[in-house]
Amino acid sequence: MAQSHAHAHKEHSGETLIEAARDALTNSGEQWTGMRQSVFTELARHERPASAYDIADNLSKARGKRVAPNSVYRILDLFVANNLALRVESSNAYLANTHPGCEHDCIFLVCDECGEATHIDDEEVSRTVRGLASARGFKPERPVLEIRGLCRACA
Structure with missing residues (x-):
């Protein structure tokens, strides 16, 4: 990921990315639920933008029961609003923000x-x-x- 910015922030990956996302979300007053963690973990493992349907399908397989894409969309919207995820508008797909809580256009x-x-x-x-x-x-x-x-x- 190319970077060019005037302030310092830490790039996260793996478990530290999940921990940073949890901390940023809870610090904003939201709850970090098991489902939210599952969606973020699945999103974070993708190197390319992932759709809510991709995430729902993968979570459904992993859990052995259907996960509704609408539920995933709601969580992804919450993540975007709290700077945990970035939305690629033209493809309706998402990327994990590797520096959660850090606000960027x-x-x-x-x-x-x-x-x-x-x-x-x-x-x-x-x-x-x-x-x-x-x-x-x-x-x-x-x-x-x-x-x-x-x-x-x-x-």
């Missing part, structure tokens, strides 16, 4: 061939986009930029 490079989505943190681009919106009397809440094309491996 979503800037993605999305490969049309292999589906890879690289999240970029760039404070200058974020300031520019937010400034353009504000200058037109628009209050930006959650800017999302997606640049579609081919990744280095597919180009």
Whole structure:
């Protein structure tokens, strides 16, 4: 994941990512339930964006009983609202935020061939986009930029 930011934060992976997500969610006043942990753990194991249906199918197989995609969607929406997950709008898929609780605008490079989505943190681009919106009397809440094309491996 490419990074370019003006502040320090720690990238997490594996168990420390799950712990950081739990801490960020509980610190925001939400509960970290068994189902939420299962959804986050499943999301975090994907290197490419995963859909709610992918996550529900994998959890259903692992649990031996059906997990409804609608339940997964609600949890993923909660994760996005609390900066635990990032949503790739054009593919309706999600990535785990490797620095939970750290708020960034979503800037993605999305490969049309292999589906890879690289999240970029760039404070200058974020300031520019937010400034353009504000200058037109628009209050930006959650800017999302997606640049579609081919990744280095597919180009």
